Amino acid sequence: MKxxxxxxxxxxxxxxxxGIACHFANIGVEVLLLDIVPRELNxxxxxxxLTLEDKEVRNRLVNDSLQxxxxxxxxxxxxxxxxKRISTGNLEDDISKxxxxxxxxxxxxxxxxxxxxxxxxxEKHRKEGTxxxxxxxxxxxxxxxxxxxxxxxxxxxxxxxxxxxxxxRLFEIIPGPDTSEEVLDFFHYYGEKFLGKKxxxxxxxxxxxxxxxxxFSIMSLFHMVKEMGMTIEEVDxxxxxxxxxxxxxxxxxxxxxxxxxxVHVANGLHKGVPDDEAHDLFAxxxxxxxxxxxxWFGSKSGQGFYKKIKKDxxxxxxxxxxxxxxxxxxxxxASFATLEQTKSIDNVEDRFKVLxxxxxxxxxxxxxxxxxxxxxxxxxxxxxTDELYKIDDAMKAGFGWEHGPFQIWDAIGVKEGIExxxxxxxxxxxxxxxxxxxxxxxxxxxxxxxTYYYSIPDKKQVKVPGQDAFIILDNIRESKEVFxxxxxxxxxxxxxxxxxxxxxxxxxxxxxxLDGINKAIDIAEKDYNGLVVANNGKNFSVGANIGMIFMMAxxxxxxxxxxxxxxxxxxxxRMRYSSIPTVAAPHAMTLGGGCELSLHADRVVAAAETxxxxxxxxxxxxxxGGGSKEMTxxxxxxxxxDDVELNRLREHxxxxxxxxxxxxxxxxYDTNILQKGKDIVVVNQDRQLAIAKKQAMLMAExxxxxxxxxxxxxxxGKQALGAFLVxxxxxxxxxxxxxHDKKIANKLAYVMAGGxxxxxxxxSEQYLLDLEREAFLSLTGERKTxxxxxxxxxxxxxxxx
Numbered sequence: 003m004k005x006x007x008x009x010x011x012x013x014x015x016x017x018x019x020x021g022i023a024c025h026f027a028n029i030g031v032e033v034l035l036l037d038i039v040p041r042e043l044n045x046x047x048x049x050x051x052l053t054l055e056d057k058e059v060r061n062r063l064v065n066d067s068l069q070x071x072x073x074x075x076x077x078x079x080x081x082x083x084x085x086k087r088i089s090t091g092n093l094e095d096d097i098s099k100x101x102x103x104x105x106x107x108x109x110x111x112x113x114x115x116x117x118x119x120x121x122x123x124x125e126k127h128r129k130e131g132t133x134x135x136x137x138x139x140x141x142x143x144x145x146x147x148x149x150x151x152x153x154x155x156x157x158x159x160x161x162x163x164x165x166x167x168x169x170x171r172l173f174e175i176i177p178g179p180d181t182s183e184e185v186l187d188f189f190h191y192y193g194e195k196f197l198g199k200k201x202x203x204x205x206x207x208x209x210x211x212x213x214x215x216x217x218f219s220i221m222s223l224f225h226m227v228k229e230m231g232m233t234i235e236e237v238d239x240x241x242x243x244x245x246x247x248x249x250x251x252x253x254x255x256x257x258x259x260x261x262x263x264x265v266h267v268a269n270g271l272h273k274g275v276p277d278d279e280a281h282d283l284f285a286x287x288x289x290x291x292x293x294x295x296x297x298w299f300g301s302k303s304g305q306g307f308y309k310k311i312k313k314d315x316x317x318x319x320x321x322x323x324x325x326x327x328x329x330x331x332x333x334x335x336a337s338f339a340t341l342e343q344t345k346s347i348d349n350v351e352d353r354f355k356v357l358x359x360x361x362x363x364x365x366x367x368x369x370x371x372x373x374x375x376x377x378x379x380x381x382x383x384x385x386x387t388d389e390l391y392k393i394d395d396a397m398k399a400g401f402g403w404e405h406g407p408f409q410i411w412d413a414i415g416v417k418e419g420i421e422x423x424x425x426x427x428x429x430x431x432x433x434x435x436x437x438x439x440x441x442x443x444x445x446x447x448x449x450x451x452x453t454y455y456y457s458i459p460d461k462k463q464v465k466v467p468g469q470d471a472f473i474i475l476d477n478i479r480e481s482k483e484v485f486x487x488x489x490x491x492x493x494x495x496x497x498x499x500x501x502x503x504x505x506x507x508x509x510x511x512x513x514x515x516l517d518g519i520n521k522a523i524d525i526a527e528k529d530y531n532g533l534v535v536a537n538n539g540k541n542f543s544v545g546a547n548i549g550m551i552f553m554m555a556x557x558x559x560x561x562x563x564x565x566x567x568x569x570x571x572x573x574x575x576r577m578r579y580s581s582i583p584t585v586a587a588p589h590a591m592t593l594g595g596g597c598e599l600s601l602h603a604d605r606v607v608a609a610a611e612t613x614x615x616x617x618x619x620x621x622x623x624x625x626x627g628g629g630s631k632e633m634t635x636x637x638x639x640x641x642x643x644d645d646v647e648l649n650r651l652r653e654h655x656x657x658x659x660x661x662x663x664x665x666x667x668x669x670x671y672d673t674n675i676l677q678k679g680k681d682i683v684v685v686n687q688d689r690q691l692a693i694a695k696k697q698a699m700l701m702a703e704x705x706x707x708x709x710x711x712x713x714x715x716x717x718x719g720k721q722a723l724g725a726f727l728v729x730x731x732x733x734x735x736x737x738x739x740x741x742h743d744k745k746i747a748n749k750l751a752y753v754m755a756g757g758x759x760x761x762x763x764x765x766s767e768q769y770l771l772d773l774e775r776e777a778f779l780s781l782t783g784e785r786k787t788x789x790x791x792x793x794x795x796x797x798x799x800x801x802x803x
Contacts, residue, residue: 246404543596717756
């Protein structure tokens with residue numbers, strides 16, 4: 003693609019506009035953010051004696067909106083410094099600046115007349131050939147392009163980001179009547195490669211793909227909850243993580259998004275799709291009407307389906323809305339026998355057959371829910387899209403579903419799904435039966451590492467486009483397996499590179515995972531050129547398996563515990579000092595032991611959404627798998643003659659002592675957990691493994707040589723130890739930290755100072771590892787540490803804060 007995007011103009015600075023501006027700033031693009039000029043002064047401006055002509059006033063709306071967005075949590079920006087890439091202005095003084103933009107994105111209020119007025123103004127200043135799009139969530143693209151110039155229409159389409167733009171990956175591209183194929187191809191390419199999105203080209207139909215199916219799904223539940231006499235707690239229990247959806251499930255998600263937002267889209271669909279077979283489901287049930295009248299919109303109004311109240315003792319509790327009485331009551335626990343049957347099934351895809359065969363209310367709920375969903379999505383083809391995989395992509399990327407509707411149907415079985423639908427009075431679209439008659443008994447198949455889907459026009463399985471840049475472990479795990487144990491699978495990625503994939507619960511690191519890493523290094527050193535550590539789990543690794551640590555500590559089996567910790571350390575050092583290059587590819591939660599593994603790889607290729615940190619303080623210990631050692635080494639490597647060395651060491655000490663976790667991979671550069679000039683950040687996680695493989699290949703091709711173990715690490719001895727001990731004593735005296743926290747911090751201080759050496763000295767990594775292990779072991783004997791470990795185990799969490 004020859005087209006380049008160096009500067010983007012975003013018109014409209016509301017929640018979506020500011021969020022879109024921030025995400026472009028995230029990827030290094032210069033952004034111009036514009037909004038309207040205020041028509042009157044506020045009280046603050048009046049007190050300052052300002053007038054409507056002052057720039058501070060004229061840019062107040064855009065600046066306030068952007069600052070509000072930057073302060074929101076979760077943050078829309080990868081790093082606070084990236085906000086400097088955004089300049090602001092207003093649509094009267096600065097609209098001529100859009101002539102400098104390569105792409106203009108309109109994100110104003112959802113009214114066609116206002117959008118058309120904005121386009122009138124933009125067309126006066128937009129240079130020919132500039133891309134121009136609307137972020138509309140439902141207004142027909144064809145209506146917006148009416149009356150525009152030929153060049154405008156050719157370069158105009160819908161580009162629908164989902165909120166929040168940084169986190170939700172769906173990027174719907176909606177062609178107008180005259181949009182050129184080159185423009186559509188570019189947006190698909192740019193959205194995937196640069197913005198890190200899942201681009202889906204949709205037809206210009208009401209609510210496009212994501213919201214059409216997503217709103218149907220929610221509205222179907224709204225009607226079903228009253229029909230089945232269910233509580234909101236029961237529905238949220240059944241529609242959350244158990245089926246691969248967000249923990250907030252249905253009603254809590256609506257509270258967060260805003261009921262008014264949902265109702266706006268539902269009303270638009272009720273009006274816009276009169277011939278839809280599910281038209282009546284888009285009509286609001288009585289309880290929603292009541293909530294709208296009462297302005298119970300959710301979090302933004304302080305109450306929705308749930309309401310947080312303050313009790314007399316100052317504590318808070320959550321009340322739930324009773325949909326029969328429309329009054330708030332104490333929350334009720336929800337339990338179902340069917341769900342109990344799925345507790346031992348870790349793979350969500352394997353749960354669906356169990357869930358629909360349940361004999362209780364849960365089973366009935368799932369049968370009704372999935373029957374309605376399957377019928378609806380099958381009937382939306384070819385109305386909203388010609389390809390079934392686009393519906394699945396949209397629901398996964400836009401609504402956070404782990405599996406799309408057709409993938410769920412496959413998991414249940416296509417024939418079984420049809421039988422279930424008929425039992426619920428539903429019928430699939432005719433093409434589904436035609437698919438079965440053609441010999442295809444599933445919507446998807448995997449062949450030679452690639453995913454194929456059933457193409458309705460071709461009446462056969464066709465390769466899903468765009469896979470060449472990705473390596474999908476689910477598709478190659480069985481055919482490319484080189485080694486396997488209970489904790490890992492080692493796969494051959496081709497071109498002389500192996501991959502170690504964690505397969506333990508929550509990808510925690512225990513003995514089986516360490517065995518697998520060592521085995522993979524053995525194999526790679528003998529027959530391959532490099533090794534990657536990557537997986538497709540929800541999180542890269544949330545830490546070490548603390549069950550083993552807790553049991554050994556309780557039984558006071560310190561010799562065995564010492565050996566276990568040393569094995570962890572030795573494995574991390576093998577990552578560093580093997581004869582082949584090692585690359586870690588962390589994503590999402592990368593905590594404790596997962597972070598330590600990344601610290602010891604030759605190179606890290608991190609997903610932008612990686613939350614890294616050494617959080618062992620939270621369970622009463624210090625990093626014991628080489629993390630304390632490595633942060634000491636990295637501090638020493640920053641020492642310079644004109645530096646106050648103690649300050650550098652203190653920064654790295656506080657990274658561990660405060661259990662800092664980056665809110666993006668870019669923030670991990672600030673703590674030196676990721677290293678600039680060596681480690682890489684990838685915005686599109688789908689590309690991460692392929693890029694990690696290329697990095698391993700590149701290092702091997704450039705003549706990788708096994709590193710020599712370090713013996714030149716400068717430690718500061720008593721100078722640092724004394725300063726740290728004074729600091730922890732003051733923190734304890736001021737009641738900022740507990741006695742136990744002080745003890746942990748002092749142990750860490752001893753390690754990072756290099757012990758109580760009388761003067762600055764040069765030591766080896768093994769020297770620091772021995773200090774680290776000794777400190778870790780001594781802390782596991784502390785009662786407070788055991789209590790914390792036990793608490794974490796009861797909550798079912800691996801080592802993390």
